[in-house]
Amino acid sequence: MTTVEATGFFQDAPRLRDEWEDDLALQRYLERVLPADVRADITPALAEMGLLAATELKDLADAIDTREGEPRHVPFDAWGNRVDRVEPHPGWERMAEVAARHGVIATGYERAHGPWSRVHQFALAYLYGPSSALFSCPLAMTDGAAKTLLGSGDRELIDRAVPRLTSRDPDAFWTSGQWMTERTGGSDVGRSETVAVQDGGVWRLSGTKWFTSAITSQMALTLARPEGNDAGGRGLAMFYVEVRDEDGRLNNLRVVRLKDKLGTKQLPTAELALDGTVAHLVGPPSSGTRNIAPMLTITRLWNSIIAASGTRRGLALARDYARRREAFGGHLIDNPLHQTTLAWLRVQHEASLQLAFHAALLLGREEAGEASEQERLALRLLLPVTKLLTAKQAVAAASEAIESFGGAGYVEDTHLPVLLRDAQVLPIWEGTTNVLSMDALRAIGTEETVTAYAAEVRRAAETATDDALAGVGKLAVDAVDHASAWLVRALDGGPDIIAHGARRFAVTLGRALQAALLVAQGQHDLDVHGDRRAAAVARRFADEGIDVLDEPGRTAAADAALARDEAL
Known part of the structure; x- marks a missing residue:
């Protein structure tokens, strides 16, 4: 059989070179806000992450971003035993290893650079995120869980979980889930139907969690209503749950199904049924929505950083492609009309970067005890505003970015549609635009x-x-x-x-x-x-x-x- 070789023109695919070296906006921002000695100290770690993000991690993320790479739910073993095993792509293990070894969580808690530690941490997250195949999602919840537990004052839970959540050792590192959404509504968590019953020294939870991301995590924080509590958010309490026992058995819960989503397909998102799930009360047995606020502080900031970095990724690929793509007698990069598109993308990126990192800067100052009262007040309002705005900018930028590739931007095996599919969740996770608008008003006080x-x-x-x-x-x-x-x-x-x-x-x-x-x-x-x-x-x-x-x-x-x- 004779093979006919295709001839003629073949378009070069867009390429990433080095996400640290090529990101002038990030470099100049850090130059502006960080002391010179801090910047010199953290630059090698950022350079290493930037190169990984453009090479090994990008290739791995592309391999995961396929139909074959989507997580799989195995409800039963070969003998009919209920196991509810969720199997993400094996590459997720490498994503977790890189995150742990490079301190994408740990850096924020080691505080080697005092008030600048959060800026350092989120610079790592910003470089890592677009090439993480959505492992940034469990990391966001892990960061939020660590902060929430530390703020709870519960010494037993802090000693058990926080060293694992903030570890640099991949074998010891845990991630956390966040089980809030129920059938009754997403943002209106006060309508939760999950019931908590005290059983000796522990609590047992029963109910359905409708949308739980990163179900492969070792633990989760969740809300439930202790028996006899009032209706509404004030009647809820916050609980700590370990997903499996020491023998690997599920903690009296079932994975009903994995969600079939528009995007974030690499991320195992499940519907769970809790049936006497053993849990530990965190804080008082009421006002759970208020007690879980530290987690939302962190996850909303992660959302903002990932929005900025996703916009940067679309710009980087579109700019590189414009230098390679020949059309109408020249390269796209030299076409005045296309230049306006790339310039607009750059503006969205740099505006998002500045706002998200300013929130990280103020958070770091607050955690180090160096923020003024004025800065603490500003941060309270800044967080919902930042999440709201950067998310909307990211969706618009992702749409423009894939359009700049023409038809190639609409073809899945170019790994370009993932930019838009995954950006679309950013205005939804951690509060929709309208919910955040009202949260901003409530934050004013x-x-x-x-x-x-x-x-x-x-x-x-x-x-x-x-x-x-x-x-x-x-x-x-x-x-x-x-x-x-x-x-x-x-x-x-x-x-x-x-x-x-x-x-x-x-x-x-x-x-x-x-x-x-x-x-x-x-x-x-x-x-x-x-x-x-x-x-x-x-x-x-x-x-x-x-x-x-x-x-x-x-x-x-x-x-x-x-x-x-x-x-x-």
């Missing part, structure tokens, strides 16, 4: 919180000495001042008026701080390098618009009619 947040905007904006950057800084300050005034007027209109504008309020706060931080970065790059690239990013970001607010309630009646499809 008093006028002092908005004042503290506005001070962060001013501090960054006022670094500008360049006229163009000062102009962007003024727009940022004007936007946050308008948001503060809007809130006062909206409060007079009542809860429905506040809720109607909550999303635009949160977006305006986020974009104001993004603009101000881009100004600070632009001024730094001008002063240190004589380079106007970051200044151009700030200007282009401002041109997109910073303030998206209108008068409180101006369109509320029309929006209600349109939503209900009623006559106006």
